[in-house]
Amino acid sequence: MIINNSLDEVKKRENALSIIKEIVEDSGRNSLFDLTGLSGGFIASPSEISLLETYVGPAIFEEELQEVGRQHMGGEKILPLNRTSSGILATILALVSKDSNVVHYLAQLPAHPSIPRSCKLVGANYSETDVFKEFSIPENTSLVIVTGSTMDHKVIDEDEFRQVIDMAHEKGIPVMVDDASGARLRTVVFNQPKACDLGVDIAITSTDKLMPGPRGGLMAGSEDLIDKIKIKVNQFGLEAQPPLVLAMLNGIKSFNEENLINSFSRKEDLIELLNSKFDNFKTTPTGVMITPEGLANEINLNHNLSENDLAFVFSFILLKEYGIITIPAVSMPGASATIRFDLSTNDAFNMDLNDLCKKIESSFNKLQEVVINEDKCREIVFSF
Structure with missing residues (x-):
């Protein structure tokens, strides 16, 4: 296993924040896409x-x-x-x-x-x-x-x-x-x-x-x-x-209620695109998700990773390759490892859903490539 305890989860999160910082410094905030549904903000004059x-x-x-x-x-x-x-x-x-x-x-x-x-x-x-x-x-x-x-x-x-x-x-x-x-x-x-x-x-x-x-x-x-x-x-x-x-x-x-309502309708477009490539994505009220169990079912190779480990590695590939922030990469210890792509966030409003689907598919293909190499997966999560 890659993530064995709460300390591992803390170290994982610290690495994710370092990656986010590097992306912002190198390419600007517009290169990040926070799809956690937890993006928050600080509005003040x-x-x-x-x-x-x-x-x-x-x-x-x-x-x-x-x-x-x-x-x-x-x-x-x-x-x-x-x-x-x-x-x-x-x-x-x-x-x-x-x-x-x-x-x-x-x-x-x-x-x-x-x-x-x-x-x-x-x-x-x-x-x-x-x-x-x-x-x-x-x-x-x-x-x-x-x-x-x-x-x-x-x-x-x-x-x-x-x-x-x-x-x-x-x-x-x-x-x-x-x-x-x-x-x-x-x-x-x-x-x-x-x-x-x-x-x-x-x-x-x-x-x-x-x-x-x-x-x-x-x-x-x-x-x-x-x-x-x-x-x-x-x-x-x-x-x-x-x-x-x-x-x-x-x-x-x-707070704008219309943002939630709009995401409720856009999720149907995204799930239709993903269902043409995958079997285990599901809708949420404001987007789509794949559970650790669902992700494991998509993998067609033998490996030694836990279901949660797969979700953590997948989330880091999404972050490193495409600047897509999902909860497993940045979550606190004990949080769900389900990967959600929330369409109610500011970063999601102007995203092209076809492009998002391609990035998810590309990241999954990368996961397939590395999943048999536990050391490589550990490097992805912790940047050793």
Whole structure:
């Protein structure tokens, strides 16, 4: 195997960032094509940047973020955080006691790793399922979690979503929704209500997913729970600093629903092109993807790489050869190794889909050439 542990994933990511830097310095930003759906951004005017002082920034921008955030997320109160994972951790620290149960329902396993890791940190018993008939809430449960849209953009069924909320509230248990991309994907593409409008107690989204905001977390929910969680956020330094608050504010203001809707239609053109060459690409709500298992099924040579290793090597070939950024190359430890080509990103808007298909095919052919040489694959991923 090439990637054996979290440290390998960190080193892999560091190499990807070095490659990105080299491409920008040699050929300019226009030579990169971020198709992760996580490209984010930092929208700010010079006059706004001049106000980004430690105390002046929050005083100026957090009040407006409350208003704009409630429009985007619903709920009574908004809490900006430095990461979505930070908000999940703070919620579990605030609401979950040792030896209590945390149960999680999502459309497709696995959950984001920050959830079980946070539960382990407080000594809670954690369980997750993607089979609705198997979902239950045992005694001594302190928190119910729902994922609105998984890491691979599998969206929860709205009826099941509502039933989980009702089951929890019948027992007086709060519900938190990990709505990282779902706050936009569910609502815009699948026409579902905002999580808070469905009655959940806490919802959190990632402000760089499917919108032009920074890598940060935005939480919404009932005022009393937000205040309780905010105590933990401040105790452990998990709050969003002034630059993030400003970028979140402007990212939400600049969010364009039409971009998601357009990508929903363009994906059909891309999948038709890819299906003429491959058997295992699938559509996502905003593009196409191939899972590590699907990629392995496309390979017709014997090799010693794991399915995830294949995805990592493929993602680095795409990056090095064509400047195409996909999640496996730049992801944090524990993230899904599924390769997504998200068409909702700024870089994707003007891409010729025939050209993109050719680059994907060429990169796959390169993968086929190197897959039998584990040392060469390791060199591609780590640049040894």
